[in-house]
Amino acid sequence: MNKIVAIEESIKARLQAEIAGVPALVKLMPVVEGSAVEAPVKVESYPSNPSEQLLNTLASTGAVVVRYVGSKYGDRRDVGSIIVQDRTMSYEVQVFSKSLQAGNSGGGIYELLDICALRLIGYKPNVAGVVDGGVLVQDDYVTEVKGAWAYGLMVSFNAQITMPV
Amino acid sequence: MSHVQTQLMSRITFLLTGFDTTGNRVYQASEHPLTPATLPGLTIALGDERNVGGTMNSTIKQVDLLIGVYVSGDDFTVSAQAMVEIEEALYGDYANGRYFNGLALSVVYQGCSNNYVATTAVRHTKKVVRYTIEYQTADGHADTAC
Numbered sequence: 001m002n003k004i005v006a007i008e009e010s011i012k013a014r015l016q017a018e019i020a021g022v023p024a025l026v027k028l029m030p031v032v033e034g035s036a037v038e039a040p041v042k043v044e045s046y047p048s049n050p051s052e053q054l055l056n057t058l059a060s061t062g063a064v065v066v067r068y069v070g071s072k073y074g075d076r077r078d079v080g081s082i083i084v085q086d087r088t089m090s091y092e093v094q095v096f097s098k099s100l101q102a103g104n105s106g107g108g109i110y111e112l113l114d115i116c117a118l119r120l121i122g123y124k125p126n127v128a129g130v131v132d133g134g135v136l137v138q139d140d141y142v143t144e145v146k147g148a149w150a151y152g153l154m155v156s157f158n159a160q161i162t163m164p165v
Numbered sequence: 166m167s168h169v170q171t172q173l174m175s176r177i178t179f180l181l182t183g184f185d186t187t188g189n190r191v192y193q194a195s196e197h198p199l200t201p202a203t204l205p206g207l208t209i210a211l212g213d214e215r216n217v218g219g220t221m222n223s224t225i226k227q228v229d230l231l232i233g234v235y236v237s238g239d240d241f242t243v244s245a246q247a248m249v250e251i252e253e254a255l256y257g258d259y260a261n262g263r264y265f266n267g268l269a270l271s272v273v274y275q276g277c278s279n280n281y282v283a284t285t286a287v288r289h290t291k292k293v294v295r296y297t298i299e300y301q302t303a304d305g306h307a308d309t310a311c
Contacts, residue, residue, distance in 0.1 A: 074285065079198045079208075086199075086286035131201055131286050158286035162200055 003129055004068045004089070007157060008045060010125035011066050011091060016043040018119045019064070019112075041112070046094070052145055058096035059148030064112060065094045069154065083163045087129075093120070093153040094142060100149060109151050113139055120155045132158040166308035169268060169300055170211050170228060176265045177230065180254040181207055186247040187234075197235045199287050205243050207251075208233035217299065223311060225270065225301045234292040239281050244292050248277070251294060268310045270299045 001009070020040045046067035047054055058065070074086030095112040102108040122133035137154040144150070166172075174193055182191045190206030192198070197208050212229030219225045232251055236243045255272055258265055264272050275295040282289055300310050 077196055077198055079194045079196055080192050082198045082200070082203070084198045084200055088286070132288070160200055160286050162198075 003127055003159070006127040007089060007125045007130065008066050008068055008091065010127060011093070011120065011123075011155075012043045012045070014119055014123055014125075015064055015066075015093070015116055016040070018115055019043065046092075055096065055143070055145055055150060056148045059098050059150070062098075062112070063096045064116065065096070067092050067094070071159075081164055085161050087159045087161055088156050089159050090137065090154060090156045093155065094150055095153070096148065096150050098147055098149070109149050113151055113153055116153050117155075120153075125157065127159075129159045129161065130157055131160055168307050169226075169302055169310050170214075172308075172310070173228075173230075173265060173268055173298065173300070174209065174211060176258070176268060177255070178209055180258055180265075181209060181232070181251060184247060184250040184254075186243050186250060195231070195233075197233060197291075199235065199285055199289060201237070201287060204287065204289065205234070205236040205240070205247065207247070208235070219301065223301055223303050225299055227297050227299045229275075230272075230296040230298050232294045232296070234294060236290050238288055239290045241290075244290060248292070248294060255296065264298070268300055270301060271297075273297045273299075 041062040041064060043064040043066065046065045069090040069092050071090065072088045077084045093116045095109055095116065097109045097112060099108040100110060102111045117136055120134040121136050124130060124133040134155045134157055137156055139151060139153040142150040142152045178191060178193055182189055187205050187207050190203050192206065192208045194208050195210045197203065197206055210231045212231050214226055214228040217225050217227045234244050234247045261267065263269060273296060275297055277292055277294045280291050282291060302309060303311050
């Protein structure tokens with residue numbers, strides 16, 4: 001698994017574990033008459049073909065999606081037999097919901113945003129080359145379509161690319 | 166023979182390698198790789214050189230020795246201990262009135278700068294310990310300390 005995907009998977013696992021423990025973000029979904037399963041808000045990779053309809057679907061159930069945004073590279077250091085370049089890797093965590101504030105129907109956008117931020121600050125994915133924990137960059141409104149809201153949280157991770165000469 | 170500066174670098178690198186704090190993470194360079202695997206570590210470089218006297222046919226040269234001490238975060242305990250080890254090693258290499266296996270006439274501590282750096286992937290503290298080293302060469306023979 002390449003590093004970009006590995007970090008994305010690590011973020012998803014981290015957030016999914018947290019969300020499963022927040023009752024407001026776990027709905028009981030009937031499966032057959034008289035029985036139900038717990039269905040926490042899902043954390044997924046960003047869909048390959050996002051659409052208005054998909055946004056509405058994600059917001060209906062509540063969802064968190066993660067995508068890699070890009071990297072910024074620092075100056076190259078050549079020391080002895082090592083070449084090193086710092087890499088700041090940014091990820092966007094988008095949260096979807098039909099409501100801004102938490103209500104009887106479940107968690108809202110604000111609660112999801114806060115949970116994501118609290119779980120990612122200082123979190124260091126166990127991926128080779130990642131040298132420091134997550135840094136929160138910003139969160140922001142993304143879109144609203146027919147009552148389906150989306151907000152984004154940007155988080156970055158300090159990593160390095162190291163090559164022996 | 167190589168220039169006396171090269172001989173000095175070789176001797177000082179030998180002296181500063183194997184410390185409890187910085188181990189073999191010693192680089193003859195002005196910058197450090199700054200990776201988790203290379204910290205804590207040292208850099209060794211020679212800076213400006215000056216003519217500070219001599220005789221009719223020899224020159225006494227004074228060169229700056231710059232030793233970088235790099236530690237993760239702001240671990241003062243490690244960097245301070247590394248400075249103890251550096252000073253012990255440099256001043257301990259003294260015999261018959263000369264330093265560094267007979268290459269240098271004197272070693273003088275000049276000072277130390279201290280910077281916490283949070284703009285690199287690995288947040289670290291960089292100390293640069295400065296010494297001046299005096300050595301003498303016969304004119305026309307920069308490769309032989311006398």
